Amino acid sequence: MARKILTVAVLAALAVLPPVFYLTGNAFYLDLATRLVILGIAAVSLNLILGFGGMISFGHAAFVGLGAYAVGIPAYHWLYYTAGDWAVSGLAQIPIAVAVTALFALLTGLICLRTRGVYFIMITMAFAQMVYYLIVSIEEYGGDDGLVIDTRSQLPFLDLDDPLQLYGLAYVSLLVAMGLVAMIVKSRFGMVIQGAKGNDERMRTLGFNTYAYRLTAYVISGAMCGYAGALLGNFTTFISPEMMDWTRSGELMFMVILGGAGTVLGPVLGATVFIVLEEVLSSITIHWHLPFGLMLIAVVLFVRGGLMGLFAVLFGGRK
DSSP: OHHHHHHHHHHHHHHHHHHHHHHTTOHHHHHHHHHHHHHHHHHHHHHHHHTTTOOOOSOTHHHHHHHHHHHHHHHHHHHHHOOOGGGGBHHHHHHHHHHHHHHHHHHHHHHHTTSOHHHHHHHHHHHHHHHHHHHHHOGGGTGGGOEEOOSOOBBTTBOTTSHHHHHHHHHHHHHHHHHHHHHHHHSHHHHHHHHHHHHHHHHHHTTOOHHHHHHHHHHHHHHHHHHHHHHHHHHHSEEOGGGGSHHHHHHHHHHHHHHOTTSSSHHHHHHHHHHHHHHHHHTTOTTTHHHHHHHHHHHHHHOTTHHHHHHHHHHHOOO
16 A cells, blocks of 8 residues: 555656646756656666566666667658658657667567576677667767757657657656556566566476567567657757667666666656756766765665665555
8 A cells, every 4th residue: 555655646746746847937847857757667668677577687778779769860861861751750750669679679689588697687788788889880870979859759739849748748658658567567477477587497397488478578678668768869859879878777777776676666766766866966076976876785785675665664564
């Protein structure tokens, strides 16, 4: 019950406070909340395989970057080579982002999921860095300097140039992502994923092809993260290889672990705390990563289940 109350409170605050701040002349807080919600979607997607599946991916930022470039590259060609209005249509760009990241997840997952533990961590990071250096090497799209998106995705009945409408789309997308993950983990498919996390050999003995189940979860996670990347590209109107650097993957992992891996709300809560503390601490010192790192160590050592676990202990009576 305590977790349900916290979930409702957090989602209600995200629904009400950012628009109120914007309408009262504090547009900065709406921008902050938009970034928070989009990264929350990416963290939710990572949590599907990390928290529920035990697959510690250190390359998930590659999906964010690929999703963002799926928006930026068509828009770039529309502007300079008049490729047609389809190039800036969200009905084309967003499916492209999802399809490209799903395909990348499938191809890399076929290899990555044949490894376990630290080997899985390293090979996912290696694939992400390969994509990073590939994008850096393409001067046509700005290389290391990145690429400006002059035209946001065009969607029916929505104007993404309006900050409130963009935030509304991101917020609804977050709710859908959380609902999708909750539905997956409660299904037979999700039970197999969680069972494989606990004892893969036993699940295979029971007749489940855990490799296929884990690969499917990995593809779903990558596609969801690619969608978050498409939203991020529309929000920032600027894309660069830095989006898919391994440090960004580390930040997504930080959000999941801080909020509470293996819970539906945890990644969103972790993203909220991460973004807010980043803004506060970075305004105080350029060495804000140090207190962040110490906080993560403290959470791992002393707070089982992250902030969601701490909340359950304080208000739910769980030991």
